[in-house]
Amino acid sequence: MTDALRTSEVPRAHGLDGPALLDAYRTMRTVRSFEERLHDEFATGEIPGFVHLYAGEEASAAGVCAHLDDERDTIASTHRGHGHCIAKHVDVKAMMAEIYGRTTGACRGKGGSMHIADLAKGMLGANGIVGGGPPLACGAALAAKVRGDGGVGVAFFGDGGSNQGTTLESLNLASVWRLPAVFVAENNGYAEATAAEWSVGGGSIADRAAAFGMPGVRVDGFDFFAVHEAAGAAVERARGGGGPTLIEVRLTRYYGHFEGDRQAYRADEVRHARAGLDCLTRFRATVTGTGELTADRLDAVDAEVAALIDEAVAEARSAPLPTRADLETDVYISY
Ligand SMILES: Cc1ncc(C[n+]2csc(CCOP(=O)(O)OP(=O)(O)O)c2C)c(N)n1
Ligand SMILES: [Mg+2]
Known part of the structure; x- marks a missing residue:
């Protein structure tokens, strides 16, 4: 019997049994390894387009998507979407191939990092338009x-996205139509180089919920269990017909706004977050401390994920680029 199965007999206060904890860890580890590898590979010059890395924010995607199923639940993502895709079970190899612009990619290599979508998994798409996701999530919820x-x-969106008219209109629409929607504001402190402290009027995204008559909660985005608990309540409320919720998740991105960003606008906050707040380190400390999972079991996940990412990169690099004819298909829908 594996450690995961043995511990699954005793669900803890967080309601997650061994396999669910292992899933959460695997999701976060996959996102981290995917992003760290992309950081290295982007530097080689082989990857086309812009890449915005999600490393550091893993607990948000994993904590929210743990409550969602692939068939009926949908998510709308952002330009920083790899973590959301992985947490919503989009195939990791298809994602990597998409980012490399190959025909084996999730969108046949025509979307790239900012447009990965997989409707079969309820992943409506990453989105190059800041504030583009919330209206899509309203449509899906309707x-x-x-x-x-x-x-x-x-809908996932950033602190910058929280100030877009589309987001505020979506909050209003979700409220008046009592939609089964959850708005997840990932406040990483910056929109490109603009500090949220300066740009978020009123200082709190969560507090804006009151203006729309919905609950607004703020959670520590480095703590998987805090996000999981807040998202669980919001999803349950939505499923039960109670309407939308706004969750503000406070976290830090570990890399620049995009790959190549010199980050002259911030000092040592990343070092501080990596050393003392990191969501993977905290998760490991929690579950090994309670005895729910062993370090060996978690290390085995790390090794499985490392092998998967190696394969994903190797397969992506050797896959064909779209032909000219490929580029002219699926551009317009035909009825
Ligand atoms: C409508 C629109 N305006 C501006 C941009 C340029 N832009 C891309 S990302 C970004 C900042 C977004 O910040 P935030 O929503 O906090 O997300 P984060 O990058 O921090 O995850 C901006 C202004 C855009 N893509 N779309
Ligand atoms: Mg931001």
């Missing part, structure tokens, strides 16, 4: 409400 299948639409 569809779920009409279908009556208990589905939930989740």
Whole structure:
């Protein structure tokens, strides 16, 4: 019997049994390894386009998406979307190939990092338009409400995205239509180089929820369990017909706004976060401290994920680029 199965008999206060804890860890580790590897590979010049890395923010995607299923629940993501994709079970190799612009990619190499989508997994897409996700999530939530299948639409957006008119309109629409929606504001302190302290009027994204008559909560985005708990309440409320919730997740991105950003606008906050707040380190300390999972079991996940990422990069690099004919298909929909 594996450690995971042995501990699964005793769910803890967080309600997660051994396999669920292992899943959460695997998701966060996969995102971290994917992003760290992309950071290295981008520097070789082989990857086209812009890449915005999610490393440091893993607990948000993993804590929220742990409550979602692939069939009826949907998410709308951002330009910093790799973590959301992985947490929503988009195939990691197809993601890597997409970022390399190859025909084996999730969107046949035509979307790249900022446009990875997989409708079969309820992943409506990363999005190059800041504030583009919340209206999509409203549409998905309305569809779920009409279908009556208990589905939930989740919008991830940043502190910068929280100031977009589309986001505020979506909060309003979700409120008046009582949509099964969850709005997840990932406040990493910056929109490009502009500090959230300066740009978020009123100082709190969560507090804006009151203006729309919905609950607003702020959680520590380095703590998987805190995010998981807040998201669980929001998803349950949405599924039960209670309407939308706004969650502000406070966290830090470990890399620049995009790969190549010199980050002259911030000093040692990343070093501080990596050393004392890191979500993977904290998760490991918690679950090994309680005896729910062993360090060996977690190390085995690290090794499995490392092998997967190696394969994903090797396969992506050797996959074909789209031909000219490929580029002219799927541009317009035909009825
Ligand atoms: C409508 C729109 N305006 C501006 C941009 C340029 N832009 C890309 S990312 C970004 C900052 C977004 O910040 P935030 O929402 O906090 O997300 P983060 O990058 O911190 O994850 C901006 C201004 C854009 N892509 N779309
Ligand atoms: Mg931001």
